[in-house]
Amino acid sequence: MDQHQSAVVCYRHPDRETGIRCTRCERPICPDCMITASVGFQCPECVRTGSGTGHAPHANQPRTLAGARVAADPRLITKILLAANLALFVAVQAVGDKLTADLVMLGQWPHDSFYQPTEGVAEGQWYRLLTSVFLHQEIWHIAMNMLGLWFLGPPLESALGRIRFLALFLLSGLGGSALTYMIADPGQPSLGASGAVFGLFGATAVLMRRMQYDMRPILVLLAVNLVFTFTWSNIAWEAHIGGLVIGAAIAAAMVHAPRDRRTLVQSAACAGAVLLILALCVIRTLMLSG
Known part of the structure; x- marks a missing residue:
């Protein structure tokens, strides 16, 4: 995947441009949606359905870019x-x-x-x-x-x-x-x-x-x-x-x-x-x- 291509919009948030894609399904994802994986980032759907890296359940908990757990209220x-x-x-x-x-x-x-x-x-x-x-x-x-x-x-x-x-x-x-x-x-x-x-x-x-x-x-x-x-x-x-x-x-x-x-x-x-x-x-x- 070429991450330097023109920015597209997040598949879950159409009003947000992004240059990052899920490493599994390649859908574009914004910072609110990206979840740290063993390689790159994954979207919430891939993590939720278990189509991600195959780690133990606790390893697939949504994480922010900096490694923190994704909170219900990010504000x-x-x-x-x-x-x-x-x-x-x-x-x-x-x-x-x-x-x-x-x-x-x-x-x-x-x-x-x-x-x-x-x-x-x-x-x-x-x-x-x-x-x-x-x-x-x-x-x-x-x-x-x-x-x-x-x-x-x-x-x-x-x-x-x-x-x-x-x-x-x-x-x-x-x-x-x-x-x-x-x-x-x-x-x-x-x-x-x-x-x-x-x-x-x-x-x-x-x-x-x-x-x-x-x-x-x-x-x-x-x-x-x-x-x-x-x-x-x-x-x-x-x-x-x-x-x-x-x-x-x-x-x-x-x-x-x-x-x-x-x-x-x-x-x-x-x-x-x-x-x-x-x-x-x-x-x-x-x-x-x-």
């Missing part, structure tokens, strides 16, 4: 992340600046009168690296980030699986916070899920390349967002770049890992990202405390 984690962001946004609108001051990404408390007496990451409040990812103040800000999460999240969650997708989102957000902490003004607060969303951009580009899809749409969209990142005022570009790099790196490990060492490679990539984030934060804390 569950995306919905939970959306709900968490929206719930915190409502709480911020109700409580006001006090909650924002307690959760915003802040390297070191600048003793500005705007803030309630508090401290920053350099003074031990490392939780701000994560809480700030779910924190928004302006309606346009959360609207843009949640639109990005809603459009990019489900395809990635479907291809990676729930746990892997959640790890991708959280580590991308933490990567954005860590780079912001490392090189930005420590007294300048930042907030929002933009770093995590840029991580999803990077992961989507990696996934599309892995699936041999036309990458021009995602590359153009990413380029437009990067232009906005560096031209609009009051944007923490460090968070965008940090999230983008971490998201692309983790996604590459998840979709390109050898099948016989897939879990090991994926776990090592996530652990490496955690260690890098911790190293940046420790170095910056020592710099600000010295």
Whole structure:
């Protein structure tokens, strides 16, 4: 089979183009339908009817591209992340600046009168690296980030699986916070899920390349967002770049890992990202405390 031929549509989802076919029946299948087999991918019908590789029943359980079990709702984690962001946004609108001051990404408390007496990451409040990812103040800000999460999240969650997708989102957000902490003004607060969303951009580009899809749409969209990142005022570009790099790196490990060492490679990539984030934060804390 020539996988470089013109893309056709998935036999189960006519609105989705794909360049992948079932290794048994050669029907075209999209990421939601493809099930990892001993060689290539198979469609749900071939697995269900037992016309696949002939492995034991548990070996034929549907798997995502990254090796996770196919979930009944491939948007569950995306919905939970959306709900968490929206719930915190409502709480911020109700409580006001006090909650924002307690959760915003802040390297070191600048003793500005705007803030309630508090401290920053350099003074031990490392939780701000994560809480700030779910924190928004302006309606346009959360609207843009949640639109990005809603459009990019489900395809990635479907291809990676729930746990892997959640790890991708959280580590991308933490990567954005860590780079912001490392090189930005420590007294300048930042907030929002933009770093995590840029991580999803990077992961989507990696996934599309892995699936041999036309990458021009995602590359153009990413380029437009990067232009906005560096031209609009009051944007923490460090968070965008940090999230983008971490998201692309983790996604590459998840979709390109050898099948016989897939879990090991994926776990090592996530652990490496955690260690890098911790190293940046420790170095910056020592710099600000010295």
